[in-house]
Amino acid sequence: MAWHGLGGFFVIEDEEEKALGLPSGEDEWFLFLRDIQLDALGRIFFPDDAGGSEGTLPLINGVVNPRAHAANRQLRLRILNGANARVFRLSADAPLTLIGNDGGLLETPVPVDQIQMGPAERIDVILDLRKIAPGTVVGLRDDSFAAPLLEITVREGAPDHWQLPKRLSTITPLVHHGSEPDRVFTFQGDSTINDKPFEPTRIDFAIPFGKVERWRFQSAQGAPHPIHIHGAHFQVIQRSGRGRNQVEPWERGWKDTVLKWAPEQVDILVRFDTYEGRYLLHCHKLEHEDGGMMLNFVVGKDPEAALEKARIEALYGPICTTRQG
Structure with a gap:
């Protein structure tokens, strides 16, 4: 039933990740992205397009343009593209730092302005709200839609003293002898x-x-x-x-x-x-x-x-x- 939005997360953690003290609890959000079209009766509808059908309405966790509140701390967003065909191009109104993807943590954090995600790809990012004044609305955005995918109203929270580590994980490169593909x-x-x-x-x-x-x-x-x-x-x-x-x-x-x-x-x-x-x-x-x-x-x-x-x-x-x- 993926056509109608059925999807979710398997969350796998290990001791290496736990040791980093990454934002958790109310500072860790799971965001399932997709897009849909609706017919005249308000039912999910996709035209018969063998090349891939894109919707006119973006959804996060099944909600159109949701609104939420978050403390002015660092927020961990774990994002999955669950769309039929759409490539999301994500950006935010606050600093974004990439820390992981499909297979887990990256070796080092990488500040990014925009991230391109195809269907089934996952990313793990830190959204830094520490310098955002309480009451400010921060948007998670996509180039294809005028309105933000998600609006976050920042509120005053307990001080955030956590520092993003310079090194997250050790990834051993695979070695292949030769420049031509098998x-x-x-x-x-x-x-x-x-x-x-x-x-x-x-x-x-x-x-x-x-x-x-x-x-x-x-x-x-x-x-x-x-x-x-x-x-x-x-x-x-x-x-x-x-x-x-x-x-x-x-x-x-x-x-x-x-x-x-x-x-x-x-x-x-x-x-x-x-x-x-x-x-x-x-x-x-x-x-x-x-x-x-x-x-x-x-x-x-x-x-x-x-x-x-x-x-x-x-x-x-x-x-x-x-x-x-």
Whole structure:
């Protein structure tokens, strides 16, 4: 029911994060972003658009242009783009500092003026309200909408003595020998990857367990594509084309979704070392994944055997590996 706004957060914490003393309690907010259209009866409606349907009304946690109050302290915002297709371009009327994304904390905090988020991407930011006078209204904004997505009225609060650490985490870079990709994935139009629409019983390739591979995502049309890998995080190492030619601050560290515009080319490093079995790669734009822009692959210590097993199971069901008697 994602089409009708069903979505939410899994919150995963660890000792490293707890040790930082990040804003919590009433100073930690979870914001689920999406957009909708309404028909004449006030029901959620999306036109049939294979390229991706965007709405005229933005929602945060199911509310249109909500208003809230916050103390003049540092506010932690954990934000998820749960839209069908919209790319949000977020900014605020107070200083924003990026501290994390899909896979957790970044190595160091990064001040940002604007953050671009495709569907399924997540960010973790600190909104600094310490120098905002009580009674002031601070907006969380998007370029596409005249009114703020969220209005925060600042109130007097207890003094905030917490200091943002200079270092948040240690992220070990993945290492790949060679500049050429091991695999290239071409996202075509609204429904195919490498000339193939999704087929549930087709397994496209196998990857050796624990091996670091370099993957390239490219397309000439039908973008933007928020590309998502199930069951693994990756590191974005290169972006070229369409003017940006750089890895953005919110794309550093560990990601599981990366936004690719046409005709951009994005390279990632990925390693599958926790689970042997089937995985899924797809565009997270709902219209594109529903149209077939997905593929299955498999990971195993013996890739050829894993591929054969997965193909049999896709056709006939799980293989029984136990004996009676």
